[in-house]
Every structure is written in structure tokens, then in C-alpha cells.
Amino acid sequence: MSARNRELATLFLAALVASAAFASAWISGLGVVDYGWLPWAGGLAAVFLVAHAFARWIVPDADPTLLPLTALLCAIGLTFVYRIDPYDGRRQLVWVAVGVAVFVLVLVWLRYDYRVLERYKYVFGVSAIVLLMLPSVPGLGQRVNGVKLWVDIGPLRFQPGEIAKIFLVIFLAGYLRDKREALAQGRLKDFGPLLAIWGGAMLVLVQTSDLGSALLNFGIFLAMLYAATGRLSFVLAGLALFAGGAALLYDKLDRVQQRVTVWLAPWTDDKVYCAINGKLEYRQNCDSYQLVKSLYSIANGGYGGTGIGRGTFQTVDGTPLIPYLQTDFVYSAIAQELGLIGAAAVLLLFLALVARSMRVSLVAHDGFSKLLAAGLGFGFALQTFIIVGGVLRLVPLTGITLPFVSYGGSSIVSNFVMLALLMLVSHRAVRTAPT
Amino acid sequence: MNRQLTHVGWAAMGLIVALVLGTTYWQTWARPGLAARQDNEIQRVSEFQVRRGLILAPERVLARNRVVERRGKTLYFRRYPQGRLAAQVVGYSTASRSRAGLEKSLNGILTGTERDLGGLVERQLNDLRGKPIVGDTVVTTLDLHAQKVALDALGRTCGAVVALDPRSGKLLVMASSPSYNPNVVENNFGKISKITADCRPAAPLINRGTQGLYPPGSTFKVVTASAALESNRFSPDSEFVDPGYCIAYGKRVNNFDTSRPFGRVSFATALQYSVNSVFCNVGKALGAKRILDQAKRFGFYQRPPLETPDGERYPSGLYRNGELWYPKRDSDVDAGRMAFGQERMLVTPLQMAMVAAGIGNAGIVMRPYVVEKIVSPKGKTVSRTERQRLDRAVGPVNARDIGNMMVSAVQAGTGTAAQIPGYRVGGKTGTAETGVAGRNTTWFIAFAGRPGRRPEVAIAVALERQSLTGGATAAPIAKTVLESLLGTGGNP
Numbered sequence: 001m002s003a004r005n006r007e008l009a010t011l012f013l014a015a016l017v018a019s020a021a022f023a024s025a026w027i028s029g030l031g032v033v034d035y036g037w038l039p040w041a042g043g044l045a046a047v048f049l050v051a052h053a054f055a056r057w058i059v060p061d062a063d064p065t066l067l068p069l070t071a072l073l074c075a076i077g078l079t080f081v082y083r084i085d086p087y088d089g090r091r092q093l094v095w096v097a098v099g100v101a102v103f104v105l106v107l108v109w110l111r112y113d114y115r116v117l118e119r120y121k122y123v124f125g126v127s128a129i130v131l132l133m134l135p136s137v138p139g140l141g142q143r144v145n146g147v148k149l150w151v152d153i154g155p156l157r158f159q160p161g162e163i164a165k166i167f168l169v170i171f172l173a174g175y176l177r178d179k180r181e182a183l184a185q186g187r188l189k190d191f192g193p194l195l196a197i198w199g200g201a202m203l204v205l206v207q208t209s210d211l212g213s214a215l216l217n218f219g220i221f222l223a224m225l226y227a228a229t230g231r232l233s234f235v236l237a238g239l240a241l242f243a244g245g246a247a248l249l250y251d252k253l254d255r256v257q258q259r260v261t262v263w264l265a266p267w268t269d270d271k272v273y274c275a276i277n278g279k280l281e282y283r284q285n286c287d288s289y290q291l292v293k294s295l296y297s298i299a300n301g302g303y304g305g306t307g308i309g310r311g312t313f314q315t316v317d318g319t320p321l322i323p324y325l326q327t328d329f330v331y332s333a334i335a336q337e338l339g340l341i342g343a344a345a346v347l348l349l350f351l352a353l354v355a356r357s358m359r360v361s362l363v364a365h366d367g368f369s370k371l372l373a374a375g376l377g378f379g380f381a382l383q384t385f386i387i388v389g390g391v392l393r394l395v396p397l398t399g400i401t402l403p404f405v406s407y408g409g410s411s412i413v414s415n416f417v418m419l420a421l422l423m424l425v426s427h428r429a430v431r432t433a434p435t
Numbered sequence: 436m437n438r439q440l441t442h443v444g445w446a447a448m449g450l451i452v453a454l455v456l457g458t459t460y461w462q463t464w465a466r467p468g469l470a471a472r473q474d475n476e477i478q479r480v481s482e483f484q485v486r487r488g489l490i491l492a493p494e495r496v497l498a499r500n501r502v503v504e505r506r507g508k509t510l511y512f513r514r515y516p517q518g519r520l521a522a523q524v525v526g527y528s529t530a531s532r533s534r535a536g537l538e539k540s541l542n543g544i545l546t547g548t549e550r551d552l553g554g555l556v557e558r559q560l561n562d563l564r565g566k567p568i569v570g571d572t573v574v575t576t577l578d579l580h581a582q583k584v585a586l587d588a589l590g591r592t593c594g595a596v597v598a599l600d601p602r603s604g605k606l607l608v609m610a611s612s613p614s615y616n617p618n619v620v621e622n623n624f625g626k627i628s629k630i631t632a633d634c635r636p637a638a639p640l641i642n643r644g645t646q647g648l649y650p651p652g653s654t655f656k657v658v659t660a661s662a663a664l665e666s667n668r669f670s671p672d673s674e675f676v677d678p679g680y681c682i683a684y685g686k687r688v689n690n691f692d693t694s695r696p697f698g699r700v701s702f703a704t705a706l707q708y709s710v711n712s713v714f715c716n717v718g719k720a721l722g723a724k725r726i727l728d729q730a731k732r733f734g735f736y737q738r739p740p741l742e743t744p745d746g747e748r749y750p751s752g753l754y755r756n757g758e759l760w761y762p763k764r765d766s767d768v769d770a771g772r773m774a775f776g777q778e779r780m781l782v783t784p785l786q787m788a789m790v791a792a793g794i795g796n797a798g799i800v801m802r803p804y805v806v807e808k809i810v811s812p813k814g815k816t817v818s819r820t821e822r823q824r825l826d827r828a829v830g831p832v833n834a835r836d837i838g839n840m841m842v843s844a845v846q847a848g849t850g851t852a853a854q855i856p857g858y859r860v861g862g863k864t865g866t867a868e869t870g871v872a873g874r875n876t877t878w879f880i881a882f883a884g885r886p887g888r889r890p891e892v893a894i895a896v897a898l899e900r901q902s903l904t905g906g907a908t909a910a911p912i913a914k915t916v917l918e919s920l921l922g923t924g925g926n927p
Contacts, residue, residue: 180436223443223446223447226439226442226443227436227439227440227442227443228436228439229439230436230438230439267472282474284474285474292474293476293477295461295465295469296469296472296475296476296477296478297477298458298461298462299461299462299465299466299469299470299478300470300477300478300481301462302462302463302466303462303463304559306481310484311481312477312480312481312484313477314480315476315480315530316480316483316505316510316530321476321477321480335458335461335462336477339462340458340459340462340463343458343462344455344458344459347451347454347455347458348451348455350451351448351451351452354444354447354448354451355444355448358440358441358443358444358447358448359444361440361444362437362440362441362444367436370436370437370440371436374440374443374444377444377447378443378446378447380447381447381448381450381451382447382450384450384451384454385450385451385453385454388454388457389450389453389454389457392454392457392458392460392461393457394453394454394457
């Protein structure tokens, strides 16, 4: 069976699972059995069939599992966003459609050879920094929930950080391919641009007080640096530099301090000062309210979960118990309703996506392609780790999105761009394989 | 480069595996701890979709469900048909104010999560079929008729009545006054804070039977007497001279009535008439630690076992700065004063009922329990509480002797108000003076049964803010409750 036929068959399987999930959210939301969920399921299926058709045309030899995995993750995300807020669910479906459109555009644009990107690596590098700094430009950036991540252009609000991440990977893939031999020798003068990246990460951290995005970008950088040079000492030095820098700046970063405090001790036995209302409160009722409620939500799922649509996210009066449930905390909704079995299954989908991306990187022929795929794959893994790990209290909680699952336009669109790049690399690796 | 790429790949997958482990931790190991937390509204609200098991007294319903349809969901709220009758023991389960009492401590049983494997599988299957989950029913040992008699007898007085079956440890009565109506907790909690009684704060939510820490007064002499006889240094016939007072740590300790010293008295007579000076000297002779070790064998210094939440049961013993305290040396405590129940000794009515029960049951303290059995939704008895010995407090001969002394106290001593014709009643009064008129805590502890048989009931009555003695205030209440429990009361 050809790669595309296998993809189509797997997509069909994904559609069955996804339809069952969405139908149960729909039916439990309504309380009666009807078929109103069919247009939604059909809509999502149609969107991914379009993606499949273009893949068949442009990248027929690409890895056949990437698109079905993405489709299933999107469907799970859509199911939960709809289940939490049907209005947001409608918008999420539109965003997935936009994401696929962008996916198609990227495929079409780079259909001959994506490696042209390498030529513009410095353009991408500089743009990445500019995009990351954009939210702190006065008048342009919007501070939401204490973090400056958004930019308003006309009626559109988007997170430039999401796109910057891709640009950064492209830049690093090109730059490291050039310089890897020189870097591996460890001469100090070659490290100038890398120190600049570290400085940039610190600057972005101070400007946006967003530890999550700084950690994500810097982590991708270290992974790619290691892949290119094979020097573990660089990674350790980088980690030390990041930790040192963050420690030095710690006093100036109220937001980060608060996150770390909450992470270390979400529950207090005594009332402590609460900056939100200026009173003395238990921390679980103040700063760590979201985290603690989200942990309760996860714990409530147990092994088997409550079932889709039967989880508890509201009080008996209908007041929401967990803020930002459909964005940052979507995982705690999934974990409650699907339980350990379902949540682990969702994580395994991510594991499969990451593993396939890494495989793409292994079979690619040239350094740029290898580094590009590795950077993108590791990016998926690290982003998942930072947000889900935050929700699970493995690391301090920082508000970034769960790829393909969380509600949010910028995130969905940029993840589809990453998917398109991975499929292009994958296709080329197979097509030009020496037989 | 492929070697490094493999490493990066493993690292990336390791990150995801860490997430699986993290999720497993929260959904398995950490789950019970989180579920028990007070601020866990998610757990609480989700449990309103469970049809909770009933709480029954053998013949009456203490807690049942009220079905509410809201937002397409069937929710089960609680109703308490007996109202204030056993409010502090049964507690409440509400969405707005968490839980208390048996509703809190037996939550797992009432929601059906504490079952054997077959029961859990069935619960999960019902869940999958979309049927409501039904919890197990709890049958308590409470005698609601006597409970009502006790609560009525307490009236506006603050205090508690606790009655046990000494032979089994079965809790028959646990009345705490003032009480409250648990049905208003959900929507009208303000009403409860407006409850008044003859004490301030009235604190109706507190279960004074297990949370009321009072100075035991002379009822503690039963413990001292046990220590004295167990030490083999004293017998019921030991002779003492009562000058009307005793010198402890250079300070004079008076009898309750100093105007009439008893002169030469036996130990038995001293308990019968509650002579402080005798017990003061016995206490000094024995030393504090010996008496406290005796007290421990009655259950002091540990939370008395019962199925209500741990936080709603306080241990009895010496308290210092609000914390339970055990002296390192004998000289840390004034044993003379402690011997008759002063010196920072604080006890709960349940603990004193256990003391009376231990004496009545030939020296053996049975483990108190309030849950008779657990019944599955299909009517099958899942488990039945077995009676269990908590400790042997005193030897059978000494128990008989002390029992006889207590019987004398009721026949012709301080506790005559508790006499019940045709029954053998042994009791001990207590009046813990605070030095302020009208602020005494008065006590009566007793056991009662048919002559020649093991006593069937043990009781402790504690009353706050009294002006008179335990014999005048607490003993009559004990009598009416005992009569009700023994089936000799006026009410059919």
C-alpha cells in the first residue's frame, strides 16, 4: 500500500474515534440523542480530506502517520473546547480550517524545494527576535493575564511568539548546519551569535515576563545545538547560563516569582498575603487557585475518567470552577473526563507524533533537513511538556498552548506550519533516497 | 549526526513519558488525599451526581436524598428528616459548605467508592450504562428515642449526654446541646449562627460529646480510685483521716463543703461522698504519672475511636497551652489536685462514658462504635461492626469494688438523684468549679442494669455554666435518659 493510501486508511480510523468522542460530548450536552454532531464531524473530516488531497499531490511520499495523528489531536481538542464552551468550539473549527489552509499554502509554496529557506536564515533569525519583542512595543502589545504575548493588528489579535518559534528553528537549522564543525571545536569566537541568542532569550523574558516561551525557545536551541555538535557540555553550559540569568533577574520578575512560589507550595496551612484582593488568604484560594482546582479536576478522573460530558467543571449553580479551561488547562479537562487511560492515550499520540518527527530527521539526507525536523519534533515535545508538566506541577506553570488541542488561533495555525515543514522534509527524504 | 539525533529523540520522548508518570501520580496515589481536601469543590460537586446511601438509626431515617434536576443533570441533595436530633453525629453533606460528621468520615461508603473489587466493577458498569451510582447505606446504633429524651432534658443548657452499651461499646446516645437543623446548612447557614443557648458562643455545630473538653471534676476520682486499687497500696477499706482539706504544694485544697469534715473515713466512703482531701492524699502517694497511666488504659491520650471524623474527636488528658501534654516527671504536675480532677485535666463526655462503661463491664473498656452495619443498595449486608476490646483498664475484682463504691454513691451519697427503682445504678458526680458563681461544669457518669446482671448502659452527662452541683443538675438528666434506655421511662 502506498504511503498516501495508508494515510487515508488511518485518517478514516481517526475519524471514527473522533466522531464517537464528539458525538458523546454533543449528546451529553443536549441530554437527548440526535445527529446534530454529524455536520461537525463531517466538517472536520472534510478539512482533513483537503489536507490529504494536497499531500497526495505535493508530498506523496511523506510519512503517512503525521497527518492522521494531527487530525486526531485536533478532533480531541475540538471535542473538549466544544464541551467546555460551544461558542469557542465553533471558532476552533474555523481555526482548524484556517490552519489547514495555511498548511496547504506552505506545501504549495515550497513544493519544489523547501531548502530555499536556508538561504534566508538570517532574515528568519532577525524576524524571530523582532516578533518576540513585538508584544512589548508600546501601543501594539496587549498584556493579557499579566503576560505580554499578544499583538493587536486591526481586529486581529495574535501571538507572534508562536511564529517566532518556527522562524527560530529555521534559522538555527541553517546556521548550525554551516557552523557545526567550527562549533564542535569549541573556539570561543564562533559562539558570538549563540551568546546573542541567550541574551535575546533573557531580554524577551524580562520584556514579556513569560517564562514558558523563553524556556521553550531556549530548550529548542539547546537540543538543536547538541544535535549539531554532539557536545553535551554545551547543553549543560547553556542550561547553567539560562538558570544563572533567570536567577539574577529573579528579583525583577514578579510574575515568575509568583509562579515559582505557587509551584513549590500551592497549599498553605496558614493565610498568606494575597496580592489579588490585598487580604490574607490561603494560597489555594488565591495565587494557586487555578493550579489547585486543575489538580482536583485531574484527580477526579481516576483511572477510567468520568466520561465525556460528565466531568465536573462548574459548581451546582453553573459557575465555572477552573479559569482558562479551554486554553491553558485543557489537559485537566481531558484528564478528568477520559481518566488515566484516556489522558495517557492522548499523551501517547503526542509521543507518536514526536517519534515520527524524529524519524523524519533520521532519514533526511542533508544537515539542514535533519536539524529542521529535529527542531520541530523536539519543539512539539517540549511545548507539550511545559504546559502539561505545568498543569501536573512537574514544572512551574506557564501559559502556553497544548499543540493542536488548546483553543487558540495562532497556536493552531503555527502548528500546521510545523506539520507542513515536517511533511516536506519527510517527502524529500524518501523521494531522493538512494535505492 | 544521527547518533545525536537519536539522543535528542530519546530526550523528547522522555519528556512525554514523564507526563504520563505525572498524570498517573495525580490520578492514583495522590487521589484520595486530594479528594479529602476541604477546598476540593470539584470532588464535592461531582459527588452530588451520586445517589448517596442512606444513614439510618435502626428504625428511623437520619439522612435521605432529595432529587433535583438541574441543567439536564440529576443531582442528589440531602434531607435530614430527624432535624436537630442527631445533627452533630450525622453531620451534613452540602455543596456550599463541605461536609461534617458521618457524612464526611463515611463519604467513601456513602458514595460507593469503598467497596470490594466486584462492587467497584458494578459501580463502574452502572456509570457506563448511564445509571446513577448508588452508595451503600449506613445503619447506626443510635437510640433516637433516648436521644430525643436527652436533648429535651438538656434544653437550653449547653452540654452533652453520651450513653454506651458497656458490654459492646455500642453508642446509644450522643446528644450535644445546643443543636442545629442540618437542613438549613445548604441555603440558610446564617440561621445557625443566630442560635442562642445558655452559653456563649453557643457553637451548635460542635459535637460536645466528642469535642467538648471540660474539667472532669470529681468524676476523675473513679480513675484515681482505679489507679489506687491497681497499685495494691490501697484497698476499699484503707482508712484516712479527713480534716476537711489537704495541703498540696503548700496550698490548702478544700473539700466541697469544708464546714463538715468527715474525720476517719474508709476509701470506699471517700468515693461515696466524694471527699477531696482523701483523694488529694492518695494522688500525692501515687504520683501523677501512675494516675495518668491508669487514665491511658481507659483511653485517655488518644482520640477515642468512633466512626466520626478524626478532627471532630478530641483526646482527653492534661492540656498545656491548648495542646495535649504528658508530663516528663511526677513533679511537673500537682498530683494531689489532679487526683480529684483539677490541674489542667480536660476530658470529653465520650471519654468519661468509657470510664463508667469500663468499670461497669468488669474492667474491660470496649471500643465505642456508632455504625452497626453497612448495607449495599441491593440490601445485602456488606459489613457488620464486630465488638472489640479496647483495653483492660482494671482487674475484675477492683472493677467490682469500684463499681460497688459507685453504687453506694447513688444509694446514699452524692448521686442519689439518679436512683432507678428495680435497677442497680452506680454513679459518680462531678462539679468542676471555675471560681465564678454560675460557671461550674457539672458532671454525672454512671452505669446501670438489672441487679445481678452486667450493666446494660453507661452514661456521661456534662453541663456547662451551672451554679449547683453535679448531683443536683446532671444526675437527674442521667436518670431520665437511663430510664428511657432501660425501658422504664414514662414515655412508651
